[in-house]
Amino acid sequence: MILVTGATGILGRVIVLQLLKQGKSVVAAKRKSSNIEEVKDSYKFYTDSPDAFFDRIKWVDVDFDDTFSLENALRGIEEVYHCAATVSFHPADQRRMYHTNIEGTRNLLYACEGSQVKKFCFVSSIAVLDGVNEKDETDENSDYNQKLDHSAYAVSKHFSEMEVWRAAAEGLNTVIVNPGIIIGSGNWTQSSGMLFANLAKPYTFSGGASYVDVRDVAKASIELMDNNVFNERFIVISENKRYAEVASYVRQKMGLSGPKIIPSVLLTVGRVLNFVFGWLFSPLRMVDKVNKESVTSMSNVSNDKIVKTLGFKFIPVNESIDFHLENYRTDKKSKKE
Template sequence: MVLVTGATGILGRVIVLELLKRGKSVRATKRKFSNLDEVCNSLKFYTENPNEFFNRIEWVDVDFDDIDSLRTVLNDIVEVYHCAAKVSFHPSSSKKMYHTNIEGTRNLLYACENSSVKKFCFVSSIAVLDGLNENGEMDENSDYNPKLDHSPYAVSKHFSEMEVWRAAAEGLKVVIINPGIIIGSGNWNESSGLIFKNFSKGLTFSGGTSYVDVRDVAKISVDLMDKNIFGERFILISENKSYQQMTDFVRKKLGKPAPKVIAKSVLQVGQVLNLFLGWLLPPLRIANKVNIESVTTFNKISNQKIKEKLGFEFLPVEESLDFHLNNYLNDQRKN
């Protein structure tokens, strides 16, 4: 049996579906207040038989602070896909994010010790990458540099990765994936599910980042585990795109004019206001140095390693955007 944590998230649900399509039995973790109806509804975007697959999932509530609870959840589990994480770029979320992402991962790995678990796939992020190769791109050798400033999210993912590598050194077969911004359907109000709301706005930033379709991430994750490829990390991105390119595409599809780019100087004014008024106006706190740098820089990232390892061809970003944007609009009309 396979365990997928964070199975109600935009990626976790699609990994669950991919596993079920391959005939595997899946136990999926959720929070007590998770909306399973929304998860089931979103599966219709990926299969003609959403209810059939959904009814095969064994859902469990889990407390990542309770090792005994985790050991119970891991009973008869051979493979784990650890997708559960908190994603936020607001400073007020730092403490909770560190706890959820680092402590949660550590506890899960402790629970895996002396259990039936043989394989472990950890979902990290491109946010942990630092440094460029000879082609001016980030790749799997772009190791996290502790001397640089990072977002709390990047810090949490880096230390989570350290926990995974510790478990690997102790004998667990692990693989780490580092996806770019995931484009998917459902979970529209959380994490990367918000991209269509954000891209439909009339403002954008001068930087850029890397994107990947959720279906590609799910397929590659399961392929790596099935092919017993362990002890490595793999960057999963389809293309590098500027925020303006992404926003232009979405707004054109919506029949809206091109967005206006917010100049870095304007954001720096927000940073100054944050220094003086952040204590009074919490939304201003997001205008800090790290966040401003992240939306005004554009580091290209390489996907050559995974393409060569699996011979994988990624879905083009515009094809992905078109597919998931249509799903988003269809859901909005119904609601």
């Protein structure tokens, strides 16, 4: 049996589906308040038999602060894909993110110690990686630098990884995957599910990011576990692209004009306003030093390791956008009718 946490998230749901397609038995962890009907609806984008696959899922409510709840979810489980996390770049969410991401991961790993779990895949982020190699690329050896400023999300993922490495040192077979921005379908109002809504806006930033299709992240995670590749981390990204390039492509597909790049000087003004009025106007707190740097800079992130290890072939970013954007537009249209 396999447990997938965060199974209602944009990635967790696809990992669940791909495992089911392999004929495996899956327990899907969720919050009591999670909308599993939305997950069921999104499966129509990934399979011709959404109901049949969805009906094979065993759902379980999990409270990561409750040891009994975790032990109950892990009963009979031999493999875990830990996708559950809070994703936010708003400073106000820092405490909640640290609690969910760090303490939740720690508690889950402690619960694994007294269980039958033999394999553990942790979904992290490229946000934890600092520095470049001799090719001026960020790779798996680009260790987190505590002397640099990081977003609260990156900090939470770094310390979550520390918990995974601790468990690995104590004998648990673990693997960490570090995706870039995930392009997927469904969950349109949360996390990376908001990608198309954000890209449809008439403005963008001068920097860039690394993108990857949700199907590739799920496939890579499962292949690493199936091939028993443990005690290592793997960057999972398809391509590095400028925000303006991606936004222009999406807006063109939507029949909209190209986006305007927000000048860096305007973001600097925003930082000053944040310092003066951030306590009063919550949105201004987003314009801090770390967020400003993240949207105005671009790193060249390498996927060489997973390509060489698994012979992995990634879906090109534009092809991924075509597929998921069509799903996004179809879903939005059907909900209006």
